[in-house]
Amino acid sequence: MEIGxxxxxxxxxxxxxxxxxxxxxxxxxxxxxxxxxxPAERVERVTKAVQLCPKGALYFVEGPDELGS
Structure with missing residues (x-):
């Protein structure tokens, strides 16, 4: 799982x-x-963080070209 x-x-x-x-x-x-x-053991918490980001600044990366800083 990659997050941008x-x-x-x-x-x-x-x-x-x-x-x-x-x-x-x-x-x-x-x-x-x-x-x-x-890390695999953090996927659930990271998914929740993406969902709860108040500004929608976090996203799941679909491919290597989407990865931000």
Whole structure:
């Protein structure tokens, strides 16, 4: 499972980092970093984070050309 982020939509609300801190990390400048690939044991929490992102900044990557930062 791969997750992408649309940085222009991300407002650093931290919902994702709260649900799966091993995968999502906000740096000191409030930029979101996604640690890839998503470990199998975190898929459920990461899926929930994508669904609950208040700005819709997270998405599931279908292919390698879709991967953002």
């Amino acid at each position: 982020v649309r940085p222009e939509l991300c407002e650093a609300n931290g919902v994702c980092a709260g649900l799966a801190p091993e995968v999502f990390e906000l740096d000191e400048d409030e930029r979101l970093h996604v640690h890839r690939p998503v």
